[in-house]
Amino acid sequence: MIIGHIGARKGSKGVPGKNFRDICGKPLIDWSLDQLFESKRVDAVVVSTDSEEIYAHAVAKGALEIGLRPAHLATDTAGKWNVWQHALEEAEKHVGPASAFLDLDCTSPLRIEEDIDQALDLFFAQKPDMVMSCCDARKNPYFNLVEPDETGALHVSKPLPGGVVARQQAPVVYEHAASTYVVDPAYLKQAQALFEGRVIPYVMPASRCLDIDEEFDFRLVKLLMQEQLNG
Structure with missing residues (x-):
């Protein structure tokens, strides 16, 4: 049983109402929500939100009826982890125990179906506690990320003995990409x-x-989505 999840608060300081804002012909959330519904591997879909509009929209498309998320999970400071825990608990009341909890971040709509399948394949093959989407970091703390000391002078953030004079010599560093996650339900419940x-x-x-x-x-992602749609 794979439960697909999307978290979508109604508020946003950076881009007000972004999760339900139209982008390339449909609400932003639908680019991720439709991927869950179209996946042959996802058995049930749940949307955690404090928006009555988003909730009604998701349920109408086939999401489980778990109600709006609690107020303490609808604040700017509410963590993703606690939202996931609540959503998993409520979803399992409807569909029973899950073998994987798949979260798609609706603010990262450029993933493709292949990303979902490969993340799931990696999870079931390696059996970690979680698979997290990443990309190669454009800046490296061992090479070209710097920070000031108490005098204001700059130094490499993570210096190595002898220094690093070429990017290729630096240890591999990834950027945490808020796109696609696969979590072991047992781990999600206890961690x-x-x-x-x-x-x-x-x-x-x-x-x-x-x-x-x-x-x-928003403008940049819309441009890239338009390029994708136009082939």
Whole structure:
């Protein structure tokens, strides 16, 4: 039993109402929600939201009726982990125990079906506590990320003995891409935070990992989606 999940608050400081805002012909949430419904591997879909409009929309499309998320999970400071725990608990009341909890972030709509399948394949093959989408980091703390010391002078964030003079010499670093996650339900129920267990990367192209957090991001993602739709 694979439960597909999307979390979508009605509020957003960076892009007000972004999760239900139209992008390329349908609400932003639908680019991810439709992927869950179209996947032959997802058995049930649940949407966690504090928006009556988004909730009614999701249920009408076939999402489980779990009600609106509790108020303490609808704030700016509410963590993704606790939202997942609540959604899993409510979903299992309807469909029984899950073998995997698949979360798609609706603010990262550029993933493709192949990303979902490969993340699931990795999860079932490697059996980690969680698979987390990542992309190769564009900046590396061992090489070209710097931070000031107490005098204001800059230093490499993570210096190595002898230094790193070429990017290729630096250890591999990934960016956490808020796109696609596959979580072991048992781990989700008992852990208190994301990185307590064995979390492994599903590496995606950076071009499919863009996350809408500001108005500029919305414009950029819309442009890339238009290119995709036009082939």
